[in-house]
Amino acid sequence: MLRLRHIGHIIVRGACNNQRYSSSVLNLLADLPKELNTEAGKINSHAREQTVIYHVNSYLQILGNGCLGGPRSVVVFAYGSRYLFNCGEGTQRLFKEYGLKFVRTRHVFFTSPKWENIGGVLGFVLSALEAKPIKIHLNGHPRILELLEAATVFTKIPLDKIERHDKLEYSDHALKIKYVILNKNSNASQGGPAIKQVGLNDLTIPDDAVISFICTPSAREPSFSLERCVDLGVPAGPLFLKLKAGEDITLDDGRIVKYSEVLELDEHPPSFIILECPSEEYLDSLLAAEEFRFYQYREGALEHEMASLVVHITPKSVFDSTKYRTFREQFPAKTAHLLLCEQNSYDISKEVHRLQYKLNLIHNEVFPVLPRSTGTGVEARTKYDLVPHMGFDPEAPIRISPQKYIKEAESSPGFDSVLSHFKDRLTKIKLDDSREYPRLTFLGTGGATSSKERNVSGILMTTRPNAYILLDCGESTWSQLVRHYGAEMAKDILCNLNCVYISHMHIDHHLGLVTLIKEREKLGIQTNLRVLGPSAILNWLAKINNLFDRIKFDFIDCVSFLQCNESSGFAKVFADLGVDRVSTCYVPHCDLSFGIRIDVDGYSVVYSGDTKPSSNLVALGQGCDLLIHEATIETGLEHFAAKKKHCTTIQAVMVGHQMNAKFTLLTHFSQRYCKLPNMEDRVFEEGRVGFAFDHMEVSPKNLKILPQVYPVLKSLFAEHIYFMNEKSSTASKRQRQWEKSHHISRCHR
The missing domain is CATH 3.60.15.10 (Ribonuclease Z/Hydroxyacylglutathione hydrolase-like)
Structure with missing residues (x-):
């Protein structure tokens, strides 16, 4: 549905979710006065230049599925802003491949300060700050900032553009995020958070604690609905402009159309949870955490109050354990679950395979075809839509298509002829060294x-x-x-x-x-x-x-080993x-x-x-x-x-x-x-x-x-x-x- 809403005197046009407009709506748009069309054109041009862009859709996407050698990173897109959860090695590269923009990713949340979660933060921060001189906000364990400080010895990092959020919750125009601290059994005999409050804003988290995040997208402001205008018989012209400006109007047939009647109110967006449980030592703390219970199944709970999705960053052995299964089963049947673990497929880059299949046509020993993963489970780039509709996008995950890449190569002008000439020359090259090593x-x-x-x-x-x-x-x-x-x-x-x-x-x-x-x-x-x-x-x-x-x-x-020091014991x-x-x-x-x-x-x-x-x-x-x-x-x-x-x-x-x-x-x-x-x-x-x-x-x-x-x-x-x-x-x-x-x-x- 086409949505228009007021921001001061401007109209921002939102996404339409690929739905076709009715002919009545299209006719209304065509009949709009010239001054409105001109105004809309100026508005659209101006809106593109704004720091915050309004989008009606929000989604969560698996950037790294936790496979062997891959990061376990999640990106959330909400109302024009991006939020990154964990930043393992390779996150920066996947951002580029998946077409994600660094410029709007200003907040990075970390479930724990393990290298699996933070190994890519140096490269990511440098790329993000190079894209635009904005501040990067690091959310989570305080020691992550110390990593960047330590790296200044050998690389230039503008620490003045990096801040650490040090509260137990975060909120802005798009998301509200609540932190849940989980501890090892040895640190919390009765489970639950073990947090020291030092002053109002300073937060000290135990070194081996992990953080889970309960995230709730913000409800959008009421939006001006063209379809409701059509349904109520509002004609294009001065009456439409008055109604759009927020005034109640009286139609020629005497009917009164109130401004409130043409506003489309949003339903409450669903919450989702990003949860790390690194070992069974954290299960007691997980089961004792009261914060999750509101989002699990409760008698009489409204649907939007329960979690729509839980992303589990945990070993499969822990995920399959009796205690963890008990925790999962407390969520309603409609809750979707995604497990980021080493057993997932490591085919996380389509472009790497695309290039290698093309090069392999030239020489299959120098450019060998890469083995395909036999892993199953959550695929890289899996996407879960949150707003306006919940559910998985079947077109989003990575798909490797060897024949497609080969056809792309063969369609390059003159490639077949040049390749054939190379193969002929190859038979005439005298390879006088038969050594396979080094x-x-x-x-x-x-x-x-x-x-x-x-x-x-x-x-x-x-x-x-x-x-x-x-x-x-x-x-x-x-x-x-x-x-x-x-x-x-x-x-x-x-x-x-x-x-x-x-x-x-x-x-x-x-x-x-x-x-x-x-x-x-x-x-x-x-x-x-x-x-x-x-x-x-x-x-x-x-x-x-x-x-x-x-x-x-x-x-x-x-x-x-300087000066060819062959006598060295090393x-x-x-x-x-x-x-x-x-x-x-x-x-x-x-x-x-x-x-x-x-x-x-x-x-x-x-x-x-x-x-x-x-x-x-x-x-x-x-x-x-x-x-x-x-x-x-x-x-x-x-x-x-x-x-x-x-x-x-x-x-x-x-x-x-x-x-x-x-x-x-x-x-x-x-x-x-x-x-x-x-x-x-x-x-x-x-x-x-x-x-x-x-x-x-x-x-x-x-x-x-x-x-x-x-x-x-x-x-x-x-x-x-x-x-x-x-x-x-x-x-x-x-x-x-x-x-x-x-x-x-x-x-x-």
Whole structure:
């Protein structure tokens, strides 16, 4: 139904829920006076510019379904505002894929300060504040703010734009949220909240307590109904305008139509609950919590008073327990239940599969098809409508459609012909190296922040069967492992992961580390994970250990391997990996940034991390077999690359030449080039350069294939390249302007 309502002197047009208007309503709209139509046009233009937009629909959507490697996050859309509940690793990336806007998500609620709930908050907050300089409000445990404060040592976070809500309830124009505190049995002998009130507004919550949220959407203001005007015979014209302005009117036939008669009153919106119960130790507190009982079945209770939906963030074993079943059964039969747990499907990204199916057409070993999840239960992007109608949206969940993606690729102009030519050339390429190790699996090839197509930095090096080193570990690296190998194989890799190397302290290179450590602990692995990195990573992990989760690891400082220190006792750490030598060097990026060289059974791999062109790295990598080098910025933007202490494409290739590297593999691309980095054809002429995609697998035996792939990729992503070239043209003009002004300023000096 079309709804109009008054806000001062303006009319805001609400959503229509895809229903067709009756011909009578359409006729009334057509007959409206010209001045009203003109006014409405101005109003609509003005309304789009307002900070708060009125929408009649509200819904809850599962952003992360709690699957293995995925976040357990919920987003609520209510009357133009968004509210995020929990922000695990990968939340930011899913926001982008699902088309959600950071700008209207100003409130984040946390059920507990466990890493599973907070691991993505750093990236999310930075992205949200970059979208618009607004305040972000963190609701929940007070220690979450301490996480952001601790991170200011290695990343710029405008803490003045972040606030913590410290009351037991929250309300605004769209939602009223009540907090329910649950405690372990040891903290509350009789269950229920164990809260200390310090002053009126300061709230202290026990470290191991969890918070559940009872949420009630606000009732909308009465709305002006066109259909009621039609039903009552109100004609278009002056009488309609008077009625719209709030006056009672008398029709030509003598009937009086009161303003109140054409108002549509809202029914009471239903409440919903977001509940975490991490273990059976919280069940007594859950069953004793009086706050839930009003929303459960009661004799004589009105339908809107009972919860329409409960989202359970809890292990399946707890969910199926007798006590928890007793709690669930106290809700009416109409209440819907959603369980976010590891058993759910890990097919949470359609775009990852879309890209991989297309690349697989080019080469099925370098770009393997990703395994599909066998998980069941709650699907990613499940949507539950709250207002105006309750119920699940069957079109919302993720659907993977391989044949559709393949047809998209094949429909690219000239793709079939270019692909056929590539296949012919492939049969003529002499692959003179048959070694399968070291094998490199790229888990993240994007720079700074994740996108739909590229995750942040992470490279899995398999040195020999069942022996692994990880080069950098950006947010959601564990999720990428699960997507690439499947759940069981990913767990096996984690069991045999010998070391994680962190090149420097920018968050896109290390935020996934805590999850790897915790997942190993869940698997019962007795040996500590070795972490090789700058000293600052030790301080960061110690802070996490003290504030949130107990984590165990062994730390080795990168300084221990400077100057090819082969006599160091630390070299024995890698002996069981077939590693002959590990060497590091300082590179110019942020403080304590390192490059690394790893020699494996006579094959040498150099990894730059993030850096601008570095003579130290050139010396370290002389004569190496493979250089993996960052190429963040496109050629032509050298001044911008220098400012950010990164490399352009051609600079990275030149480092490979200076190093006499047999092959240079480029990675860490700006997310401007999320599908295909903007490169010059001449880069590939010598057959010694390739570039990386997420979920790409390479080894010495197939590296020579990569330079031949570029023409096929250009055909596959022709439209993307066109838009990138347009952007590059603009950027090049800015580069020339900068060089000109820089030259003039030097002349004046």
